[in-house]
Amino acid sequence: MHIVDQMGRSLTFDHTPVRIVSLVPSQTELLVDLGLQSSLVGITKFCVHPVTLRNEVSVVGGTKQVHFDKIKALQPDIILCNKEENTEEMVRILQDIATVHLSDVKTLQDAHNLIIQYGTIFNVTQRATAITTRIKEAQERFRESITKPINTLKVGYFIWQEPLMVVGDDTFIHHLIEELGFVNAFKNKEGRYPTVTEENLKDLDYVFLSSEPFPFSEKHIEEFQKKTTAQVVLVDGEYFSWYGSRLIKAFPYFTSLSKRLKL
Structure with a gap:
């Protein structure tokens, strides 16, 4: 082989x-x-x-x-x-x-390709195909759940606190943010995980505080909310960064998140 x-x-x-x-x-x-x-x-x-x-x-x-x-x-x-x-x-x-x-893996298509390739390597092609099908179906259900146009809403996805680090372009998380219909506010910053300042918080619509790799928690919401008029939300980092079969569960999570954001 x-x-x-x-x-x-x-x-x-x-x-x-x-x-x-x-x-x-x-x-x-x-x-x-x-x-x-x-x-x-x-x-x-x-x-x-x-x-x-x-x-x-x-x-x-x-x-x-x-x-x-x-x-x-x-x-x-x-x-x-x-x-x-x-x-x-x-x-x-x-x-x-x-x-x-x-x-x-930087895109959903890369994720699908990896799953199918594992199916070939380990002789489990039927199971691999079933997983990719379920992911695509879950993604389609998410798209149908969005009732408002959101492709002008700017999101800052934060992964670290000191220094303040966000997700930039050329990453799987960036791809998912934009697949979900948002604009990654820091996609034009240099680097895949650029450092930003509190000044960069001003023009955001949403601040997403990821649960990993830095363990942002409820106490950080108030800290960030003092520095921005954006809505500050804790998000599950596994659903935004794990690109295997977890994507089956990720899209229902994104549907729930969109309801929290009243989209």
Whole structure:
């Protein structure tokens, strides 16, 4: 079997991989939903869905730092990584242990392509197709739920507090914000996750405070609300940044969010 991953790297398999190390939380959840939980031999400490998984599968580290000796001892057939989540140095070292598949997901189409490619690699094409179909159906139901034109409403999506960091262009979160019908207020800022100042809060319609990677909470709403006339809202970062099967649940969440915003 010959595969070209999302970084254009050519991979060849002489059999279906049966021992999987996944170093990306959203991809780990996807593997479980593809029926591959029994094939998982290694995951990260951030692979929190399903909640019992870390008690059942070896934890090999985080997404930026891993125990290479522990991964090698697991004798994986394949190691699943992501361009943004994992470092280039990690990938270089991991390639000496097993075949490394690299994902690069910036759009919903990229997400669909990855799911289908996993279906091919792991011989679960029917389940992969079913997941992408459910995501597309959920997205369509969300579109039908929006009753007002919102494509002029400017959103600042905040991921860090000190310094203030937001989501810029060329990211999956940016793509989702605009797919939902909003305008990403900081898409023209330099960098994928630019730093902004309190002055930049003035012209926003909405401030989205993400639950990850910085754990914004209720107490931060009042702090931000003092600095802007925009509506400040806590949002679930997993639904905006996890690009696997979680998207099935993401669009109902976006429908609920739009109702909170009275759209």
